[in-house]
Amino acid sequence: MRVIIGKWGEVLTTLNGDKELVDLNTPKGAMYVDGVAPVSERDYWDGKRFISIGEAPSPNHKFNYALEKWIDPRTLDEIKAQKWAEIKSGRDQLEFGGFEFKGNTYDSDQVSQGRIMGAAVAGVDQIWTLADNTTVELSASQLQQLYAALQAHIASVHERGRITRQLIFEAETKDQVEAINL
Template sequence: MTAIVDSNGKPLFLISGDEKTALLNIPEGCIAVHNPPSTNVYYQDGWVEMAPQPTPFHEFDYITKEWVDPRSLDEIKAQKWAEIKSQRDILEFGGFEYKGNVYDSDQVSQGRILGAATAGIDQVWTLADNTTVELSASQLQQLYAALQAHIASVHERGRIARQLIFEAETKEQVEAINL
């Protein structure tokens, strides 16, 4: 196999055949070289292994021989906000602690906690690990308040992250933001 490489070292395509066939298929400004040893290489007086791709968004610049992120600052901000919202949802719906026990907080569980707190009667409650605890009507109201505090805390963190994303002036500042 023969690889056809452009003037910047970018492999364009492979040719199967003899040397004459390869020579007939070399576009102007390109060269024919031996088959590359892997797919993650460029040609510069021989095959050179590229550094690992930093993120799925990075593209290899064959001129500078570096990975670059071609997204605009606005695109990076939008992507970061989508990541933050996803993390926020995982935290909100992933359970919360109340008096040393972990309770489910998915949407169905939130509705059940509200209903139990509103009913005003003592209940046996199933925890996230499927063990049970007995809760008085007062404790169920406190559980609901703890759930609301958990949700408010998660969303407050999201609002702070969103504001930081909005105010960021560089890609590096956006990338440094966490929930």
């Protein structure tokens, strides 16, 4: 087996066959190595032996064969956009993932938000199903308080999102952006 190696040591392909066949199929600027094989397709040739590049530090990293190390090729603006998308997703999970009111956890998905608003407006006592599927009796006044608690929950989550978005916008380095959490 002969291993075709690119300019920077990256494994391009492997071929079986005689020297003439390999020579014909070796791209310009590439070379081949005889008698030694990479352990995995993620190895590179350092001029003497195959070396593993290991696992990427993140899904965003690409291995730079010229530098022989993992790099994150994204621009600062791309990192900021990706971080903001992650923050928005986390913000939605917090908003729609339930909230506490008087020691109980209530659902806060979009359907539940509509139900709470409708119950608060209706002004009648109700038995309410909690997030864990147990029930509580709520007076009309308590339903209005529940609705106010829901609105406070949503406002708090979105305030956290706005603060985080500003921090992302003001960040000047990739490390600063990556350190930001909701």
